[in-house]
Amino acid sequence: MSAEEPALSVTTVFASLSWLRDAPGYSPKAIAERLIGSLGADAAAPLLGVSEELLGRWAAAQDAPDVHGRLQLADLDAxxxxxxxxxxxxQxxxxxxxxxxxxxxxxxxVYRIQGSGPVIGAIRAQAKEAFG
Known part of the structure; x- marks a missing residue:
């Protein structure tokens, strides 16, 4: 930690994140809408392991994903x-x-089998190589 960086406690981080679950940009509805807008429902749904109809219901807030669905949404969104x-x-x-x-x-x-973690790592490595 450098002299310019303030100390950050775990309590502060988790207190700050506590409101995030219901924040408008992080709701399952918002993430589903964002993924449909970015990828299209026909591409996003199979990557999430759900039907286009279910993804559409999440985007319309007609149905709510379970914990697994919320994690899949967050992973693909990341x-x-x-x-x-x-x-x-x-590109x-x-x-x-x-x-x-x-x-x-x-x-x-790799994403389909392991999720976004290794793929995001490879994106970061390539960006670092290209711009680092």
Missing amino acids: LVGHLHGAFTPA AMVWMCSHNAQLGSKPID
């Missing part, structure tokens, strides 16, 4: 955010569907 931060949409599509040496497979396949 991945899409990193892709948007590092690539243009066309992201090519990158996700091309073999990645660090991952040993296509990022899309």
Whole structure:
């Protein structure tokens, strides 16, 4: 920690995060809408492991995802955010569907099996290499 960085306690972090579950931009409805807007329902639904109809009900707040569904939404939302931060949409599509040496497979396949963690790590490594 540098001299400019204030100390941050675990209590402060969790107290700050306590309101997040119901914050408008983080609700399942908002995330589902964002994913549909970014990827389209036909691409987002299979990545989430749900039907397009169920994803649409989440986006319309006609149905609420269970804990697993909320985690899937958050995971895919995090991945899409990193892709948007590092690539243009066309670059992201090519990158996700091309073999990645660090991952040993296509990022899309790694995401389907392991979730966003390793893929986000590879995005960060590539961005660091490109801009670092």
